[in-house]
Amino acid sequence: MIFEESTDNLLQVNSLKTYYKTKTGFVKAVDDVSLFVDRAKVLGVAGESGCGKSTLVTTIFRVTPRNAQVMSGEVKYKGQDILNMDLKVFRRDIVWKEIAYIPQASMDVLDPVYKIKDQMLETILEHEDLSKADALERIYKALENVGVPAEKADMFPHELSGGQRQRVVIAMALLLSPSMIVSDEATTALDVITQAKILELMKSLQENRKFSMMFVTHDLSLLANISDSIAIMYAGKLVEFGDVEKVFGNPLHPYTQLLLKAIPDLRYRKQRRLVAIPGFPPDLENPPKGCRFAPRCPLAMPICREVEPEFSRVEGFHYVACHAVNKK
């Protein structure tokens, strides 16, 4: 799929299908997903557990479990097809150097038996030919940039608080000045105040250093605050994709609309009740025919249970896959 709105493309995902092989068939975890991230922009990817958002991330990083298979589609980074690149070259030239990853529960990814500086040294020396002294210099600077005093480099992870460890992981991701950061539920386990402070830090680093971010989370409210564009996934499908103002100001897919009614907003706590979405996500081994959201959708028409809706542009940078919208 060609997106006209992509003006300075960095990462492009084209009709990607990643399935998990099981004894009885395939779980269609990512099923024909196309999206892009422009240079110095933030893409927010939202969806509930099991919608395929983590599979999307692990496919891009080529760290999917063994039973996963990329059935078709491609991922292009700076025009290069990174899924078919030699794995060794990919790990040496792309991972950390070009695209860095901040995983879920990331304050727990630090190795407890190595000092902070030794873990960071490893990252640098693995990829770059640099003297140890120069590398240390860079580490101290990197820590200070994320608001961690340089002397903490000599400490072990357990001597830091959760928020500080999270900052160390961010500093590590930025050590080799990548052009893109992918974060998967990076702030989910943090307390709200710490989360706000970490998001503020990530956003300001992103604006100053002009790297791109792909921010994956189930928390739509959070994405409203840091993203330029939003992609909503449901049951392995991309259902809505567009400019952040458009998706929040004028949500088109019934799933997006319902999700927004399900999340608390203290400004309107008296006017509106929280509404749950009835039903459950489908089994991705045998997804329903037609639109995958149809069984739970209040607007479902006969055609929705027969034909899969096409992912198409509504106006400007705003795409949706829904028969009810496309008909108008």
Added chain:
Amino acid sequence: MIEGKDLRVYFKTRDVEVRALDGVSVAVKEKEIVGVVGESGSGKTTLGRTLLNLQRPVGGEVLWNGKNVFKLRGREEREFRRRNQIIYQNPYEAIDIRLKVYDVIAEGIRVHRLASNKEEEKEMVMNALRDVGLNPEEEYAYSLPNQLSGGQLQRVAIARALVLNPTFIVADEPVSMLDMSVRAGILEIFQRQREEKGTEILMITHDISTLGYIADRIYVMYQGKVIEHGSADALLEKPLHPYTQALITAVPIPDPSERAKLFSVKIKEKEEEYNGKGCKYYPRCPFAMQSCREKEPELKGVSSDHYVACYLY
């Protein structure tokens, strides 16, 4: 009505004593949903456990309809256990995965001998399943926990508590593990239970925005202390304590035009060590004064339904 008075729970490790509850008083009145909010380590879970006599305090008392719950014995204690229930954050850990849903719920009925025969027991279990929205109940009753989603399993955990006809429920982060789209459904069960049966509920959470939709009153805890409490309206519309203000500001608003707010949280990155005698919050408080370092402030009423422990007021 259940009431905790000046509760103190201290945990000792080799060289430090952690004051999980440091003189906490709370009351949950009839038909009330009361929220307790605070960050991890603030003592909110310990408070819930102490109210249910699952944790002995070193000081203070819990009164259940006027009776001290730590002194209950025999029949009275069993009655207390039945009437006061808890729901945990993670239903996968709270439920025995080897039992069928039917037996998960029937276990309490059997322990307390609430049914005189099998038919009566079955009716109670099915009613409980229907009450928490698991339809068709026959189908759910005979499934195993691993066949259910997190939201469905949390409903089973709630049914297990409701089947005993509790007058008081502690719900410890009952929705934080669940997807956004199913949270509202779980909260509705609690609201309905309160309206139809008058059940008192203490909802423990780190997410103050959810409490805005469900709680009548809110207690804010910080490091073992209640630092502010009041009606949900007063506390959310006019938060007084700098910590409560930060807690509310830090909740992301689902609207891109409100971005500036999230990034305006006023809090100091902890620089000084706590000196052991002042307000617990002063090391992070942007408004800390000299007096804050010297003595801990007491809870003071600023109106009939709003109390705060802060020298600014």
